[in-house]
Amino acid sequence: MNNKKIRDIIIIIRESYKNNLYLLSTRLLTDIVKEDLKYYKLYILFAYLMQLEDDEDKLKISIQYFSKAINSNKHYLLAYCYRYKTCKKLLEMYKSKNTEYTKELEQLMKLDIEYLKNVSNNFIIKKHIKNFIKNPLSYYDKEKLILKTSSQIKKYIKYFNKEKVKYDYIDIMENYNFFINRSNDDYEAYNLRGFLKYNLKIYDEALEDFNKSISINSRHAENYYNRAKLLYSLNKYEEALKDFRKAQKIFVRNKFDSPLDIIKCDHYIAWCNYKLSRDEKIFLDIEVDDDINDISEGYYNSGKLKYNKKNYNGALIDFNKVNESCKNYSKTKYYKKICQYKIDGNIDIDLIICILRLANIYKNENDFHVTVDLCNEILEYIDRFNNKNNMFWYFYFKGIYLYQLYDVSFLDYKLKEEALYYLNKAKNKIEKENKYYKKIEKIITDITEYGI
Helix, strand or coil: CCHHHHHHHHHHHHHHHHCCCHHHHHHHHHHHHCCCCCCHHHHHHHHHHHCCCCCHHHHHHHHHHHHHHHHHCCCCHHHHHHHHHHHHHHHHHCCCCCCHHHHHHHHHHHHHHHHHHHHCCHHHHHHHHHHHHHCCCCCCCHHHHCCCCHHHHHHHHHHHHHCCCCCCHHHHHHHHHHHHHHCCCCHHHHHHHHHHHHHCCCHHHHHHHHHHHHHHCCCCHHHHHHHHHHHHHCCCHHHHHHHHHHHHHHHHHCCCCCHHHHHHHHHHHHHHHHHCCCCCCHHHCCCCCCCCCCHHHHHHHHHHHHHHCCCHHHHHHHHCCCCCCCCCHHHHHHHHHHHHHHHHCCCCHHHHHHHHHHHHHHHHCCCHHHHHHHHHHCHHHHHHHCCHHHHHHHHHHHHHHHHHHHHCCCCCHHHHHHHHHHHHHHHCCCCCCCHHHHHHHHHHHHHHHCCC
16 A cells, blocks of 8 residues: 555545544554554554444454554553553453453553653643544654754744644654654754653653753753753752753853843743742842843743742732733733732632632643642632532632642542532532533533543
């Protein structure tokens, strides 16, 4: 079967899948997967369709092809997620049989859980499942994505960041692998692949790539900057601080670099000092310079640091200076309201709603530490509604709070059960016509439908 014919069949598969013609999709895929193309998304889609029915033989085939997908691309977490679910289905059929195969299934499930636990949480898994169900063969012609030089890769990453729905990070990584295999001494290729792995939370491999990039070229500021961000994510603030300072010095020396690069380092240095509780140094590195057009970002960071230090008056002054040009403007609107409520001492429903909405923004940005911190911040406020007059709000807020925590956790079934308990309690307190009734039902469906 030639490549053109395969591409044509894949287009038909994609359309038939969209129209829920799963039987046709399976028939077309059956011939293609036998070609052994080592294209992981074909294997995953075929395996996914095989496991839709509770048929023992099909479930075995499904596990086989999820494993082939993992061998073809070890970083694609959906293969682990669905292999786990399929093994679980098959184990339930073998409850009464103590065979060698059940031990093999249990071992596979253990491996899958270990991998998923290291690189993801419920929220990330849920997003991947939604994207896969919507468009399982989002990119199938790998040859078109092969980029020839580091500069091409760099240009493409900017384009890719605008088209996140269209392509998958894992697809793009194949370009870096291809390029590095061809040219083993290009520091930019290692740096960019490390950046991609960092975004995928494959921290150990990302660190290897950044280290390799620095060993090839120790005068490149972005190598240190990206490694510093990784170390910061790993809570290694002293090491991150050293790298941010190195990156800062190189950016200063290289006059062709943007002043904004220096300012980004300044802001991260301030955050490292905050994490290290060096209060006297926190605000030394936050600059607000009218000539560089970084005003909003500077005020935003200064305001957020003051907010974290519970200086709500100072934070509000800074947040009020942030304008719509700031990428964090949507968050600033909620920070301003929260600061004002806290200054006035208004601990009411609107304050809790603002904090939960802010937590949701951070969650969608994959900033899960801040999400958890904000959720925990409202717990004491929620308990104030635990009385006869406010039982709906107490149950609703408690349920949403637990749902947010469950969503950014990994397989914490206790949180899941508690969230469902309080949300169902809240739902029983209102009429079906109430706007919150549908919201609660949607969240309950979200909790029960996705995850493993």
